[in-house]
Amino acid sequence: GNSVTQMEGPVTLSEEAFLTINCTYTATGYPSLFWYVQYPGEGLQLLLKATKADDKGSNKGFEATYRKETTSFHLEKGSVQVSDSAVYFCALSGGGADGLTFGKGTHLIIQP
Amino acid sequence: GAVVSQHPSRVICKSGTSVKIECRSLDFQATTMFWYRQFPKQSLMLMATSNEGSKATYEQGVEKDKFLINHASLTLSTLTVTSAHPEDSSFYICSAPLGNQPQHFGDGTRLSIL
Numbered sequence: 001g002n003s004v005t006q007m008e009g010p011v012t013l014s015e016e017a018f019l020t021i022n023c024t025y026t027a028t029g030y031p032s033l034f035w036y037v038q039y040p041g042e043g044l045q046l047l048l049k050a051t052k053a054d055d056k057g058s059n060k061g062f063e064a065t066y067r068k069e070t071t072s073f074h075l076e077k078g079s080v081q082v083s084d085s086a087v088y089f090c091a092l093s094g095g096g097a098d099g100l101t102f103g104k105g106t107h108l109i110i111q112p
Numbered sequence: 113g114a115v116v117s118q119h120p121s122r123v124i125c126k127s128g129t130s131v132k133i134e135c136r137s138l139d140f141q142a143t144t145m146f147w148y149r150q151f152p153k154q155s156l157m158l159m160a161t162s163n164e165g166s167k168a169t170y171e172q173g174v175e176k177d178k179f180l181i182n183h184a185s186l187t188l189s190t191l192t193v194t195s196a197h198p199e200d201s202s203f204y205i206c207s208a209p210l211g212n213q214p215q216h217f218g219d220g221t222r223l224s225i226l
Contacts, residue, residue, distance in 0.1 A: 032214070043218060044156075044217040045217075093214070099146040099148075099171075100156075100207075101158070102155045103155060105154070
């Protein structure tokens with residue numbers, strides 16, 4: 001079956017630091033890959049996505065590249081802000097009719 | 113704006129009560145909706161796939177008699193937690209795909225059983 005493994009937190013960084021949150025996956029076929037963000041007390045929001053190998057998803061300064069050879073989709077940001085503090089979930093989908101498989105989430109804390 | 117509306121956002125009730133949670137797609141039709149459960153500081157786990165006009169598909173380990181799902185129309189799916197107990201306390205989230213777009217999530221329902 002499908003599975004997603006992401007680094008566990010909490011990850012604590014200072015403002016303007018470089019961020020990497022690792023995510024690797026196991027799936028049959030060619031899944032689509034996503035990063036979702038959950039701010040305190042809120043629901044999930046799509047941060048970025050990639051639907052095929054070598055695609056790069058980007059949004060709000062965050063980037064992730066779909067690496068089929070390493071089955072990875074690591075999330076990066078060059079300079080984090082306090083407002084980026086949230087829980088980040090890596091997820092995959094086998095297709096439109098499939099539910100998402102989520103990683104366990106990484107709690108990111110950015111200190112001023 | 114929100115494309116999936118979930119109601120209520122929070123429920124607190126006594127043990128033994130049945131609780132219904134609604135998930136609505138706004139301005140689009142959803143033949144399929146998904147229900148997830150999130151324990152504190154844990155990931156979201158897919159519970160079931162709600163199918164309009166047919167029975168829901170439950171994930172392994174999810175009791176279908178405990179978590180009743182009804183996809184009443186192309187814009188509404190309901191999850192009823194029957195005879196809820198404290199161990200059912202959790203954050204329940206629904207989602208719906210819109211065309212080929214990624215799933216859109218509701219804001220979730222925090223269920224607390226006393």
